Amino acid sequence: MYNIDYGELAKRDMLEIAFYITIEFKNEDAALKLIDELEKTIETRLSLFPYSNSDDLGVKTNEFEYQCILVRNYLVYYEIFEKEELVLIQRVINDKRNFKEQILMK
DSSP states (O other), rough: OOOHHHHHHHHHHHHHHHHHHHHHSSSSSHHHHHHHHHHHHIIIIHHOOTTOOGGGOOOOOOSSSEEEEEEETTEEEEEEEETEEEEEEEEEEETTHHHHHHTTTO
């Protein structure tokens, strides 16, 4: 079983998602439910099956390789560290945004 950790950009992404839903839709409950669903899906799915990714959504450069899963309409990008048995969540991005641009601006 893999441990799950969140990078700084992923933490910021999730705060921005919650803030946007709370402010734009004036619905704090919906924001909290979405964040809860994202966290639960990430925890349960990736701790047991970190390679259950969407190959066509991943991003690979010379520096890093991000796996990706889709949770509702959010792309969750992460790295797998085998030795440490760790999944590090790097970004959580709405699927309508230019995800490659968002990933590469780390």
